[in-house]
Amino acid sequence: MAFIVVLAVVGIWFVVAYNGLIALRNQTANALKQIDVQLKRRHDLIPNLISSVQAAMDFEKDTLQAVIAARNGAVKAAAGLDPQHVKASAAAEAQLTGALKQLMVVVEAYPDLKATSNMKQFQEELASTENKVSFSRQLYNDTATQYNTKQQQFPTNLVAGFAKAVPAELWEIEDAAERAVPKVDFRRGG
């Protein structure tokens, strides 16, 4: 009798632990999809941005080229996005963030361009998109950490093999690109 009770308890625990892991795996995948959605938004925004500043900043070709190149690299990296392979995308997006920041610093030197309502709206959309990307990254990292912790903790780690749980990669910020202060050339436009 006691044996049957123990067996039943272990069986129930197994089901609960297994289902918990599956739920977390799906949440992690879903959180990554959320990043993907926001990245698409960001990538779609950039061609419009370029075309609206191009005329005014004809001679800032290098800055614009850098943004376009970074954007194309990010689009390519986003194609192969899954919870086990986020590093490439993270690096490409960081590059794009750096290039966009550089562009915005340059825009500061064009008061006429900056004052247009079109540009103001773009700046708002860009700020919002950047926030959405970083918030969805935050949500993904929190969920993925929860998932990783769960599958490593005893006794859930005994079930991890059955549930085919594999640690998810966190979306780390590339320090060099994201945290660096863009260089500002004060001679231009002044």
Place this chain on the structure above:
Amino acid sequence: MAEPLTLNLFQQQAANRRKSWFLVGGFLAFFLWLGLGGDLAIWLATKDAAAVGEPAYRHRFPWVGLGLSLVAFFLTMDVLRNGGKRVMKGVGAGELTDPQTPEERQLMNVVEEISIASGVPVPRVYVVSDPDPNAFVTGTQPLEAHLAVTSGLLGILNRDELQAVIAHEMGHVKNEDTRLMTIVAGLGGAIIILRDGLVRGFLRSGGVRTSSRRGGKGGNPLVVIVVVVWLLSWLLAPIIVRLMAMAVSRNREYLADAMAAQYTRNPAALADALAKLESHHQPTKAISTGVAHLCIVDPTGRLANRREGWLASLFGTHPPVAIRVARLRAMAFQNQKRAG
């Protein structure tokens, strides 16, 4: 429990949640005592009376407790079902479906951002035209939340501060505070209704009281004690219920502040926003006391929340802004320390 000013945001959240359980548990215990305590007293009294041999009524079923619970249940269900829409109609809020001005667009963007950060579906957004800067949420499920801001709020806050205020409100949604406070209010309302009925009943006939007194004379001081304590509880019930509800409300405000800090990772912005709201306060007509506990700052007599005396803080829906700001600054400090 450690001093909140030395805790980071996750520790503050955990501390707030613990305190919340404690407060809500105390509220429920008091509610049960008001109902079942009466049953206990009547049961004890009628048991003795029956033993003495009087052909008295024997109390076997907890009618008082059941009646109180039923009244509370129906009151709460009604508000839970229709509360959100009623409130928005009541304050004359216009839903923002097609944002036109840059300000409105920014508001929608900020709401979408925080919805991502919090994992809460995007709520319906309303703008109340009122110069008093404030914001609140209603709706008893995260799936159908309604978020309103006043036009005064949009006027004075910058983007980061607006984001922080929205994050505080979405923290309320995530914590299901509307539902919690509706239930607390429903229980409180049931107590008030039944108390009025009971007081009238006692004054008119004193039926239960005489029989219990007779039972007490039968040699059971326990009955007397239970009855006296129970009657005293009912006498003081309105004030006790109010104090407990306000304690829960203030606790949920601290928790929503800490949730906002988690979503934006920018507690300093909320501290700045609160300071601005405090200094730009104007009397409001649009927002009623009914939703005061879901606003970012108390819209009504903000004086009660501004003074820091112990009596004033016992009756406020919100903690004093100074203390909230101090706790947020502490979170900001802890964040910085961790970042190096």
